[in-house]
Amino acid sequence: MIQSLRDQHFEGFIRFEEIPHEEVTTRHGVYAVVRESTAAPHFTVPGTGRAGTHYPASVLEAAWVYDATVLYFGRAQCKAGIFERLNKYRRFGDGKRSGHSGGRAIWQLEDAQHLKVCWRPTNNQDPVSEERALIEMFKKSHHGARPFANRINGTKSRP
Template sequence: MQVPEFDITTTINFQTIENLLQVGFTGFIPVADLWENCSVIPKIKGVYMVVRPTKAAPEFLSVGTGGFYKGKDPNVPIEELQVKWVNDTCVIYIGQAGGIRGGKQPMATLQSRLRQYLQFGQGGAVGHQGGCYIWQLKDAANLLFCWKPLPTDDPRAVEKELIETFKTQYGKYPFANRQD
């Protein structure tokens, strides 16, 4: 039996960046820096998180910077964002790149998936609407992206486990992870 490279059964705490470092997440690079150059993101499959490095109360924008993919407005009412907000955590979104869907070979890498996410946040009409709520945060450019490469594990399965673990700890999904 193959031992998974990322054992979610180890205690993961979503409260601080230090907690994420302890379980092997790396990067922690501000969105503004990645908008300039995302070549530091590895070209491998894995899971990633969007982290808000401050504990200050969030300020929401009625119109964020997210792109209109297929003409769909990514913005939601501020009241909806306030309900979705999760206190006492730095993690506001959990995602994956390279998971196998329908038996096909994985296409996305962390770099290609996060590049799409970042382009969406700059108003690009690209297919990355997951996590779109982060682009309605006033401090979106200061958010950090971190990742954990998973050369042999299925990123979709690890992402699902991380989200479920988060939900168990906080009673709801991370702020920008949709439940639909």
């Protein structure tokens, strides 16, 4: 699926720790968190995310999608766009308050520091609709399962 993201004009593919040092766009858009390995994960409880926000191991195990490399799709509509949203996500993973708790399950992966993030500006398209479409595309190729850290379908409504 990583090649599929590249084919859809996603760019970046950098580690979270690189975000402050890279030229990440400030435009609105969508982003994905990818794990290059499809090996079985090792979960940590708690993870590196902000205290009090972890899931029990049983929830993580039930949500894991084997053979998937995409772990999360998100959207960025804030003032500084994708850069701001990804920086908040990174700060949350560092245990800080940041205003980004969506996708927090990734911070409970033992190899979270090796995950990569990529993004695509949505130009005139609605980031909410684009995020929802990416999740639906994932579900079609993974027997109806959402990406591991997407606990909802791109909106506040659950299936």
